[in-house]
Amino acid sequence: MSGVERNRGVARVGAAQRTLERVQSDRSMKTERNNKNDSLEGMLRQWGVRQAMEQVPRQAYGMRRQKMLAMVGRWAPLAAAAVLVMVAGGLFYASGQRNENAGYVQGAAAEDREGHFRQMPARGDLEKMTAEVVSLSEQLAKLRTTGDEQAAEMEFLEGQLAVAQQELEAANAVLAEVGKERDVAKQELLAERVRAEQAESALAEAETAESHPPTAEMAELYLSLAAPGWSGMSAVQAAAQNRRLSARCGQLRQETEDPEMGYLLDRLEAVLTRLAMLDVRDEHSVAVFASLTRAGQLRGQLVEALAAAGGSEMGQFLLEVQLIFRGVDREA
Amino acid sequence: MVARCLRGEPGSFEAIHAAHSRRVMAYLLRSGFSVHDAEDLCQDIFVRVVKSLKKFDESRGALGAWIATIARNVARKRWRRKASRWLDFDPELAEETLSGGDDPSGATEAVETIEALDDCIGRLPGELQQMIRLRYVEGRTTRGISSAVGMPEATVRLHLDKARDILRRCLESKGIEA
Numbered sequence: 069m070s071g072v073e074r075n076r077g078v079a080r081v082g083a084a085q086r087t088l089e090r091v092q093s094d095r096s097m098k099t100e101r102n103n104k105n106d107s108l109e110g111m112l113r114q115w116g117v118r119q120a121m122e123q124v125p126r127q128a129y130g131m132r133r134q135k136m137l138a139m140v141g142r143w144a145p146l147a148a149a150a151v152l153v154m155v156a157g158g159l160f161y162a163s164g165q166r167n168e169n170a171g172y173v174q175g176a177a178a179e180d181r182e183g184h185f186r187q188m189p190a191r192g193d194l195e196k197m198t199a200e201v202v203s204l205s206e207q208l209a210k211l212r213t214t215g216d217e218q219a220a221e222m223e224f225l226e227g228q229l230a231v232a233q234q235e236l237e238a239a240n241a242v243l244a245e246v247g248k249e250r251d252v253a254k255q256e257l258l259a260e261r262v263r264a265e266q267a268e269s270a271l272a273e274a275e276t277a278e279s280h281p282p283t284a285e286m287a288e289l290y291l292s293l294a295a296p297g298w299s300g301m302s303a304v305q306a307a308a309q310n311r312r313l314s315a316r317c318g319q320l321r322q323e324t325e326d327p328e329m330g331y332l333l334d335r336l337e338a339v340l341t342r343l344a345m346l347d348v349r350d351e352h353s354v355a356v357f358a359s360l361t362r363a364g365q366l367r368g369q370l371v372e373a374l375a376a377a378g379g380s381e382m383g384q385f386l387l388e389v390q391l392i393f394r395g396v397d398r399e400a
Numbered sequence: 401m402v403a404r405c406l407r408g409e410p411g412s413f414e415a416i417h418a419a420h421s422r423r424v425m426a427y428l429l430r431s432g433f434s435v436h437d438a439e440d441l442c443q444d445i446f447v448r449v450v451k452s453l454k455k456f457d458e459s460r461g462a463l464g465a466w467i468a469t470i471a472r473n474v475a476r477k478r479w480r481r482k483a484s485r486w487l488d489f490d491p492e493l494a495e496e497t498l499s500g501g502d503d504p505s506g507a508t509e510a511v512e513t514i515e516a517l518d519d520c521i522g523r524l525p526g527e528l529q530q531m532i533r534l535r536y537v538e539g540r541t542t543r544g545i546s547s548a549v550g551m552p553e554a555t556v557r558l559h560l561d562k563a564r565d566i567l568r569r570c571l572e573s574k575g576i577e578a
Contacts, residue, residue, distance in 0.1 A: 108568050108578040111517050116536030117497050118514065120426040123537065 267293045282387075287394035301348040304395040313392065314340040316385050324382070332369050336389055339366075343392070358400030361393045402456055402463060417446055420464055424471045427497040430539035431475055432489035441478060445471050468498035488544030493536070513576055520570035528563040535560060 266289070282290075291298075295306035308314070317340055321333040339361060347353050361367070370390055377383035401419075404412035424445055428438035448470050456466050521532055527549075534545045542560070546553045571578040 119537040124425040
């Protein structure tokens with residue numbers, strides 16, 4: 069058996085298998101079709117057709133339809149154009165036939181010669197124009213070169229200007245900062261002046277009342293000025309420290325020659341030293357210290373010494389000590 | 401409409417397409433073509449309709465029947481290329497799509513009856529409802545349903561019979577003889 073015959077045999081077997089499948093399927097379907105007489109089967113088929121038509125994918129089908137309509141719309145003008153071209157071709161051919169005569173050729177030759185003579189002056193103009201164009205091109209090239217140089221210079225200057233502007237901005241920022249600092253310093257200085265003036269006025273007021281013991285308000289004012297931010301016994305302690313009363317007492321002790329004043333200053337130095345070392349949070353210690361300031365005629369001696377000292381440095385010191393003692397009296 | 405289309409009146413071809421393309425698409429889908437293939441074939445069919453519209457003779461039949469003939473011929477040519485697939489779809493059911501009138505609302509069964517049937521089908525258990533749809537909407541054979549749901553053909557037949565019994569009782573309960 070040749071290869072060709074074998075292939076034919078295989079093809080026949082395949083066809084026979086397909087026929088068998090078809091017959092089996094037909095038999096199956098025939099059974100189903102037997103139901104067609106059944107009214108339910110008829111209803112189901114009607115229902116199926118309606119459902120199938122309703123389920124046609126509207127969107128895709130619409131798109132295809134539009135594509136097809138677009139295709140028809142695209143080809144219709146082309147077909148019309150093709151017809152027009154064919155008609156035009158026929159007309160052209162017909163006119164070509166008519167123009168095959170010698171008169172037309174002669175006339176055309178004469179027109180050609182006339183045109184040649186008309187061209188001669190025009191050629192001269194064309195040469196002039198060409199020369200002008202060349203000249204203009206050269207000028208343009210020069211201008212471009214100059215322009216490039218100027219552009220480079222401009223760019224350099226712009227760079228310099230940008231740097232200068234940056235420096236100026238930085239200087240302005242520093243200046244603004246300095247101005248702020250100056251304003252703060254001014255305000256602080258002003259506050260100090262006010263504080264000093266208040267202290268001076270308080271002292272002056274105290275001096276005018278030499279023979280009278282300082283009032284509680286005077287002591288409060290003194291403490292607020294000498295120890296701003298502090299309160300209670302801490303303010304008393306801080307005021308004595310800030311006003312350097314202990315140191316000033318020692319210095320005055322060295323300077324004085326009066327033994328009674330020297331004795332008073334020794335006692336005051338001891339009291340101020342105790343005050344500096346006092347635990348202000350311990351109420352008992354504060355109470356003991358307060359009693360110390362009142363012991364042994366100290367207050368009386370202080371008043372007498374103050375009256376004798378007047379407005380001197382000693383007098384100012386004694387007055388401040390009196391104010392401190394008044395503060396102690398208030399807090400103890 | 402055909403005369404208007406032949407005169408090139410705008411919108412006339414679109415009207416023909418709108419009137420018949422849905423039925424042609426349903427026929428192609430029930431014949432076992434995929435949606436994409438059916439769209440391509442539908443386009444081919446209506447291009448042929450445009451090209452050969454001059455040959456249409458109104459005295460020999462309705463336009464819908466003439467378009468159906470073109471659709472049948474185009475589909476059969478394509479079937480030959482996809483021989484393995486056509487056994488899954490019942491050509492008689494596909495043919496019924498084309499043999500109906502141009503207007504689907506003019507079906508022989510009363511609208512009320514079909515609506516009652518639709519209601520009964522909606523009440524079927526999911527599996528039976530699916531088989532009814534595969535059979536009568538998609539137009540599949542028992543072999544086609546079998547390959548679609550992965551059940552033996554005998555089981556498919558049993559399920560279809562059961563579904564028909566339920567539907568018959570449902571319709572009778574609505575006063576419709578089935």
